[in-house]
Amino acid sequence: MADNSGAAAGGAIYGFGLFGAWVYFWQQADGFWDHVVGILEGVVWPAIMVYDLFSYLN
Structure with a gap:
C-alpha cells in the first residue's frame, strides 16, 4: 500500500x-x-514567484 500522506500535506500547504x-x-x-x-493571479502565484526569482537571478 502506498503512503500518500506527503501528497496530502503538500496540498494543504498549497491551499x-x-x-x-x-x-x-x-x-x-x-x-x-x-x-x-487578483483571483487569477492567486491561482498561478507559484509560477509568478518562480519567474520573478529567475528574473532576479539573471
Missing part, C-alpha cells in the same frame, strides 16, 4: 498559499477587473 495570495491580491485591487485579475 494555505492560495488563500494567502488571494488575500494579498484582493487587498491590492482597486476596481472590479483588478479583483478578477
